[in-house]
Amino acid sequence: MKNNNIPQLTRREALDAKPLKNPKVQWEKKESGEVRISFSIKKKGLTKFLSGIFHIPDKKNLSLDEIGSKVWLLCDGEKKVEEIIQTLCKDLSMNRKEMETSLLQYLKTLGSKGLVGLAVPDKK
Numbered sequence: 001m002k003n004n005n006i007p008q009l010t011r012r013e014a015l016d017a018k019p020l021k022n023p024k025v026q027w028e029k030k031e032s033g034e035v036r037i038s039f040s041i042k043k044k045g046l047t048k049f050l051s052g053i054f055h056i057p058d059k060k061n062l063s064l065d066e067i068g069s070k071v072w073l074l075c076d077g078e079k080k081v082e083e084i085i086q087t088l089c090k091d092l093s094m095n096r097k098e099m100e101t102s103l104l105q106y107l108k109t110l111g112s113k114g115l116v117g118l119a120v121p122d123k124k
Helices: 012-018 045-051 066-074 081-092 096-112
Strands: 018-021 026-029 035-040 059-063 116-119
Touching: 012 081, 018 026, 018 081, 026 066, 035 066, 066 096, 081 096, 096 116
Parallel strands: none
Antiparallel strands: 018 116, 026 035, 035 059
């Protein structure tokens, strides 16, 4: 089911977008270089009902692996998705097409959890 409130981006628009972290999300970089994110859980429907019976935490912690941490740190609102792809391809010696596909899916997942957003340039 498609969310009609979120405009669909063309490939070019997605590559020109600048991912940025949600400023309401708490995170820290560990000495190992990995990132740990802490974010609020929105309780809706059955989860909200069950939270009245069972203890369901209000926050969730998420530890990112090495690549996820690199991506998180690169989502600074300054770098375009295209630049992040180039950086990761160089750092990880990965195929550009595979990296693009993986990164766009990963950003979509982070976006669906409300952890990152995309600053999309105005259409001219």
